[in-house]
Amino acid sequence: MSGTVAASAIGFDEVTLGYGRHPAVHHLNGEIATGSLTAIVGPNGAGKSTLLKGIVGALRPLDGHIRLTLPARASVAYLPQAAEIDRTFPLSVYDLVAMGLWSRSGALGGIGKGARSRIEEALSAVGLTGFERRPIGTLSGGQMQRTLFARLLLQDSPIILLDEPFTAIDAKTTADLLDLVRRWHAEARTVVAVLHDIDTVKRVFPQTLLIAREPVAWGATAEVLSAANLLRARQMVEAYDPHAAACDRSAA
Amino acid sequence: MIDYLVGPFSEFAFMQRALVGVIAIALGGGPIGVFLMLRRMSLTGDAMAHAILPGAAVGYLFAGLSLSAMTIGGLAAGVIVAVAAGLVSRFTALKEDASLAAFYLLSLALGVTIVSLRGSNVDLLHVLFGTVLALDDNTLLLLASISTITVMALAILYRPLVLECVDPVFLRSVSRAGTPTHLTFLGLVVLNLVGGFHALGTLLAVGMMMLPAAASRFWAADITAMMIVSILIGMLSGLGGLLLSFHLELPAGPAIILTAGIVYVLSLLAGREGGLLWLLWPGRHLEA
Numbered sequence: 001m002s003g004t005v006a007a008s009a010i011g012f013d014e015v016t017l018g019y020g021r022h023p024a025v026h027h028l029n030g031e032i033a034t035g036s037l038t039a040i041v042g043p044n045g046a047g048k049s050t051l052l053k054g055i056v057g058a059l060r061p062l063d064g065h066i067r068l069t070l071p072a073r074a075s076v077a078y079l080p081q082a083a084e085i086d087r088t089f090p091l092s093v094y095d096l097v098a099m100g101l102w103s104r105s106g107a108l109g110g111i112g113k114g115a116r117s118r119i120e121e122a123l124s125a126v127g128l129t130g131f132e133r134r135p136i137g138t139l140s141g142g143q144m145q146r147t148l149f150a151r152l153l154l155q156d157s158p159i160i161l162l163d164e165p166f167t168a169i170d171a172k173t174t175a176d177l178l179d180l181v182r183r184w185h186a187e188a189r190t191v192v193a194v195l196h197d198i199d200t201v202k203r204v205f206p207q208t209l210l211i212a213r214e215p216v217a218w219g220a221t222a223e224v225l226s227a228a229n230l231l232r233a234r235q236m237v238e239a240y241d242p243h244a245a246a247c248d249r250s251a252a
Numbered sequence: 253m254i255d256y257l258v259g260p261f262s263e264f265a266f267m268q269r270a271l272v273g274v275i276a277i278a279l280g281g282g283p284i285g286v287f288l289m290l291r292r293m294s295l296t297g298d299a300m301a302h303a304i305l306p307g308a309a310v311g312y313l314f315a316g317l318s319l320s321a322m323t324i325g326g327l328a329a330g331v332i333v334a335v336a337a338g339l340v341s342r343f344t345a346l347k348e349d350a351s352l353a354a355f356y357l358l359s360l361a362l363g364v365t366i367v368s369l370r371g372s373n374v375d376l377l378h379v380l381f382g383t384v385l386a387l388d389d390n391t392l393l394l395l396a397s398i399s400t401i402t403v404m405a406l407a408i409l410y411r412p413l414v415l416e417c418v419d420p421v422f423l424r425s426v427s428r429a430g431t432p433t434h435l436t437f438l439g440l441v442v443l444n445l446v447g448g449f450h451a452l453g454t455l456l457a458v459g460m461m462m463l464p465a466a467a468s469r470f471w472a473a474d475i476t477a478m479m480i481v482s483i484l485i486g487m488l489s490g491l492g493g494l495l496l497s498f499h500l501e502l503p504a505g506p507a508i509i510l511t512a513g514i515v516y517v518l519s520l521l522a523g524r525e526g527g528l529l530w531l532l533w534p535g536r537h538l539e540a
Contacts (some may be wrong), residue, residue, distance in 0.1 A: 056425055078425045089290055089418045090475045099415055102426040108408065135473050136418075155426075 009034040009159055009190035010055055014064035017047065017054040017245075023062060024050040026214045027249060032207075034069065034158075036189040037181070039195050039205035039221065040175040042233055046212045049081055052161045055192070070158060075103055079148055081164045081194070087137050093147050094132040097122060100154025122150040127176060137166035142173040149177050160184055162193040166200070178204055198225060212236035267385045270275070270494055273451050274508060276395040277460050278486025280402035280444045281478040285465030287406075291417050294462055295349060299356035300438075301445045301458040303333035305363030308379060310450060313370055317378065319390050323446055330442030333359060340530035363454070382453035384494075384504045391450050402440050409433055414475065452505045460486055463512035470523020473539065485515050493510040 008031035017025040025047035032038055040048045053059040054066055056078040068076065098111060098119050105111055111119075123129055126146040131139075139147065145165065152160060162181075166174045181204065184191050195201050201208060201221060209222040212233040217224040260267045288297045307329025311321035333355045340351040367376045387395075406413070412429040415422065423430050448457030468482035493508030500507075521528050 056426060058421070067396055078421075080421050084421050085419045086290075086417060089414075090469075090473050090478060091414065091418055092474065095414075096418065099411075099419075103416075104412075106427075108372065108411075151422075 006031060009069050012064070012065035015054065015061050015066055016063040017050050017059055018062050020064065021062065022244065024213065025054065030215070030218055032190060032192060034190055036190055036207050037185040038191060038192045038207040039201040040209045040211060041195060041198070041201060042211040048211060049079065049163050050209065052163050052194060053079065056161060073103065074158055076159045077152050077155040078161045079152060079163060079165055089106060090115055091136050092132065093128065093134050094119065094237050096136055096147055097150045097154060100151035103155065104136060118154060122153040125153060125180065142169050145169055145173065149180055153180065159190045163233060164194050164196065166197065201225065234239045257495065260495065266385050267494060267498065269392060270384050270504065271491065273384060273387045273392055273395050274490025274494065275487050276399045276463065277448050277451060278483055278490055280354065280399035281448060281461040282464045282486045283406050283484030284356065284402060284440055284444050285461030286468060286475065286479050286482050287413060288441065288461060288467045296352055297441060297458050297461055299329055299352040300334060300441060301385035301454055302356035303359040304330045304445055304449055305379070305454045306359050306366060308454065309363040309366035314377065317375065319394065323394065326446040326449055327442060329359065330445060332444060334438045344510055380453045380455050381503065382449065382451050382505045384451040384508065387451060395447050395451065397444050402444055405436065405440055409436060413437060452508065454511045456505050459509035459512060463509065463516045464489065467516040470519040470525050470527050473525050485512065489515055
């Protein structure tokens with residue numbers, strides 16, 4: 001990794017994200033440090049995926065700012081929840097993975113010898129050597145997730161966002177993919193992952209943001225995931241209120 | 253036998269021109285059809301083909317059976333309907349397929365009415381079913397230019413176009429090429445339909461896109477191979493259809509589309525990638 005090293009990779013200033021005018025993430029303030037490994041934990045409907053969409057820019061904040069510290073020409077690598085991939089499309093594993101090189105080769109640039117060897121390295125890193133020519137429609141769920149991780153590897157991005165990457169994935173695949181997450185952390189990339197498995201979070205992720213539409217606790221994983229905090233998070237997910245009044249909390 | 257295949261083309265200039273025309277249409281139409289199919293827009297292509305009719309008809313109203321007037325009218329109408337359907341689906345509760353269906357029914361009725369205002373039934377047939385056996389120099393140039401533009405544009409757009417079909421969320425996260433790519437692609441669809449319209453008419457123009465593309469799906473598991481197969485099938489259908497029409501004295505446009513239809517049915521039955529016969533007799537399962 002090169003370029004400027006800022007203290008925080010992602011900053012939130014009074015961020016409110018939502019759909020229509022209804023907030024899914026309410027008044028979030030804070031920083032995600034460069035090179036940190038953060039888990040986002042919370043009940044269903046707590047706004048975890050919404051938060052990632054906000055960071056990647058797919059959803060514009062209703063209020064506030066999200067600051068990204070990225071070198072020029074780099075973009076955030078984002079693995080959405082149950083990626084909206086058309087699995088019936090006649091495309092090979094190799095070609096899908098190769099798309100991770102987009103930020104370097106763009107729509108027209110060639111994929112040379114060096115790039116091809118990087119693609120092969122990425123495939124071998126996720127344990128998919130020999131699957132190059134397989135159509136993506138023939139992959140199992142775990143193999144598909146490995147393919148998408150290979151693509152993330154090639155994106156070579158300083159900020160990596162993962163939305164429930166291990167849901168419906170077996171233990172062996174999860175362990176292999178977690179090794180990649182550790183490797184990214186060791187390479188000083190900023191990794192943010194939405195997770196449901198508290199044990200995995202405690203084992204692998206030093207930082208945790210516990211969220212239930214509003215941040216409940218944020219900091220070192222062991223302190224954040226206390227029984228009291230988890231209980232509070234469960235109680236804080238409110239029902240959808242079609243007649244909610246405008247929020248008048250001061251934006252200061 | 254050879255005389256049966258080559259004779260018509262060596263003897264008659266209009267058959268040579270027709271062959272060049274359908275080959276040009278197959279070159280552009282095949283890959284466009286493959287992308288329409290993979291983007292689940294097969295019926296969009298059909299609807300847009302009808303949408304061209306009133307535009308071409310207005311051109312006809314002003315200038316008779318003039319190449320440029322009908323081309324410009326058709327292009328304008330195609331673009332208007334594509335954009336209008338897109339806007340309606342984006343800003344109202346109506347889905348794009350429903351709004352396209354509404355627009356194309358309207359277009360078809362409007363187009364036939366406009367042509368009838370001035371012309372005879374022969375002219376109406378000309379507009380609806382084309383005149384592949386009467387292609388003049390300018391029409392051939394137009395068809396060749398359209399297929400050249402199409403092939404070059406697809407080469408440039410290939411990556412974003414594929415990515416937009418497979419994984420639109422990923423494309424949006426790495427690039428803003430998505431929307432311009434989609435719009436350019438719609439433009440190419442209209443362009444090819446207008447080209448096909450001169451040879452095959454508004455009703456059948458889309459046939460040289462969708463039938464070869466649908467047939468190619470049964471022979472190839474890879475999009476590059478599918479595009480090549482679809483072009484070959486298109487050319488073969490053009491050749492076969494022209495011969496059929498020459499020897500059996502059938503109308504040429506429908507004969508070409510019928511040939512493409514026969515290729516499609518054969519592919520559906522025997523195609524190596526999921527053809528029906530392979531489903532019925534899959535053979536013993538493999539070891540791994």
